[in-house]
Amino acid sequence: MHDLRQAGAKAAEIMADHLEGVAERPVWRPVPDGELAWLTRQELPETGRALDELLEDAREHVLPYPMGNGHPRFFGWVNSPPNPAGVLIEPLAAALNPSCAGGDHAGPHLERTVVRWLAGLVGFPHPPGGGLLTSGASMATVICLATARQQAALADGWDAREEGLSGRPPMVMYVTEEGHSCLHKAAQLLGLGARNVRLVPVDATYRMDVRALRAMIAEDLDAGLRPFCVAGSAGTVNSGAVDPLDEIADVAAAYGLWFHVDGAYGALGVLADGAAAQYAGLERADSLALDPHKWLGVPVGCGCALLRDPGAARAAFSLVPSYLVDENAGDLGWFAEYGPEQTRPFRALKTWATLSYLGRSGVKRLVEHTTGLARTLGAMVEAAPDFELLAPVTTSITAFRHTPRADGLDELNRAIPVAVQARGNAFLTGTRLGGRDALRTCILHPDTTEQDLVVLLDEIRLAAKAL
Numbered sequence: 001m002h003d004l005r006q007a008g009a010k011a012a013e014i015m016a017d018h019l020e021g022v023a024e025r026p027v028w029r030p031v032p033d034g035e036l037a038w039l040t041r042q043e044l045p046e047t048g049r050a051l052d053e054l055l056e057d058a059r060e061h062v063l064p065y066p067m068g069n070g071h072p073r074f075f076g077w078v079n080s081p082p083n084p085a086g087v088l089i090e091p092l093a094a095a096l097n098p099s100c101a102g103g104d105h106a107g108p109h110l111e112r113t114v115v116r117w118l119a120g121l122v123g124f125p126h127p128p129g130g131g132l133l134t135s136g137a138s139m140a141t142v143i144c145l146a147t148a149r150q151q152a153a154l155a156d157g158w159d160a161r162e163e164g165l166s167g168r169p170p171m172v173m174y175v176t177e178e179g180h181s182c183l184h185k186a187a188q189l190l191g192l193g194a195r196n197v198r199l200v201p202v203d204a205t206y207r208m209d210v211r212a213l214r215a216m217i218a219e220d221l222d223a224g225l226r227p228f229c230v231a232g233s234a235g236t237v238n239s240g241a242v243d244p245l246d247e248i249a250d251v252a253a254a255y256g257l258w259f260h261v262d263g264a265y266g267a268l269g270v271l272a273d274g275a276a277a278q279y280a281g282l283e284r285a286d287s288l289a290l291d292p293h294k295w296l297g298v299p300v301g302c303g304c305a306l307l308r309d310p311g312a313a314r315a316a317f318s319l320v321p322s323y324l325v326d327e328n329a330g331d332l333g334w335f336a337e338y339g340p341e342q343t344r345p346f347r348a349l350k351t352w353a354t355l356s357y358l359g360r361s362g363v364k365r366l367v368e369h370t371t372g373l374a375r376t377l378g379a380m381v382e383a384a385p386d387f388e389l390l391a392p393v394t395t396s397i398t399a400f401r402h403t404p405r406a407d408g409l410d411e412l413n414r415a416i417p418v419a420v421q422a423r424g425n426a427f428l429t430g431t432r433l434g435g436r437d438a439l440r441t442c443i444l445h446p447d448t449t450e451q452d453l454v455v456l457l458d459e460i461r462l463a464a465k466a467l
């Protein structure tokens with residue numbers, strides 16, 4: 001234990017040095033061959049090594065090669081820097097090392113609070129037991145869609161868990177072309193079949209075309225299929241668009257469909273001043289995915305599945321063998337009854353610490369700051385003759401492209417992200433939007449400034465010139 005005490009103090013120093021120095025180092029750089037060899041080819045030591053040596057190795061071979069998301073000029077995908085409270089508290093979760101499957105210990109009790117806080121932040125109804133923490137939104141989505149699938153089967157008088165899906169009319173789900181890939185993966189994993197995931201067209205602002213949704217459902221019903229779920233997005237990954245959730249909720253209610261909302265990234269955007277109207281209808285969803293490891297900066301991985309009816313998730317997952325029976329579990333039972341994981345890590349501690357450190361006002365400030373910068377970037381892009389804004393800025397994502405010439409813009413914009421990344425001064429990623437190759441930024445870092453946006457546009461220009 002003496003070793004751990006000493007090495008722990010040193011680990012704290014290394015951690016603080018790393019975080020303090022992030023902004024001075026390249027945002028990202030490729031792992032050099034020598035280091036790659038260390039990372040990938042080392043042999044398992046025959047005899048155990050000292051704690052102190054492990055720290056030295058991590059300092060020398062691991063910390064210098066980050067993904068980049070700790071840096072204020074990291075704008076790629078949807079990856080936030082770690083919140084300091086989350087970083088601080090993570091080792092304590094490891095020190096306790098519980099399984100939060102359930103039981104009467106701190107982990108599951110704290111998870112109930114954290115889930116309630118998350119639901120409260122975005123105004124989602126929270127009956128006791130109405131949610132659980134997951135590895136991320138991909139797993140939250142599996143839980144929500146599996147729940148929807150079982151509810152649809154039960155409503156039709158059969159049991160999908162017992163019988164499987166064969167011999168039944170295909171269940172059909174509706175997402176927009178902008179829906180995240182995790183919705184498709186979940187549908188495939190659950191045996192629904194990729195061909196039964198309908199791509200609903202979007203309008204000019206990349207929001208679901210609800211008239212088209214209605215028409216597609218009607219057509220599928222006529223064809224003898226079983227429409228069962230519509231998934232809207234509260235913040236798409238490409239442009240940050242928020243679907244017309246209220247209208248989608250109306251359609252779901254009219255046809256008896258499960259209404260899922262993917263708010264993994266964007267649900268917290270509801271906290272920005274003036275944003276509430278845009279999110280109207282979120283509170284009508286049957287399920288909502290919301291990732292603490294995105295906008296909040298809870299260290300990866302922590303997602304959350306929120307459910308209007310906790311009993312529905314339990315009906316989809318509960319399986320308690322004799323060796324897991326807990327007579328004292330109470331009405332809600334164990335978290336493990338609400339999803340596929342049995343042994344579950346103590347995700348609640350880092351989420352509790354992050355939320356407590358920020359407070360409601362801190363979360364709101366973070367959302368205001370990052371959405372404000374995304375709008376500023378949108379305005380800078382619109383004002384620049386060599387850039388074009390591709391979508392309205394509604395959350396903290398800005399979708400645009402570089403237009404220094406008339407031809408070959410798809411090719412140019414497809415090549416820009418890697419070229420910018422290689423320069424090490426900023427990091428952004430690309431996508432395709434409305435049939436065009438696009439650049440997109442997602443701002444999640446509390447320390448990003450307007451000057452960083454100036455640097456970003458200059459970096460894009462410089463990288464493009466060299467292509």
Ligand SMILES: Cc1ncc(COP(=O)(O)O)c(C=O)c1O
Binds near residue numbers: 135137264266291303
């Ligand atoms: C809108 C959206 N939904 C879902 C996901 C999947 O989340 P996770 O990577 O936590 O599984 C992401 C990831 O970036 C996302 O941006």
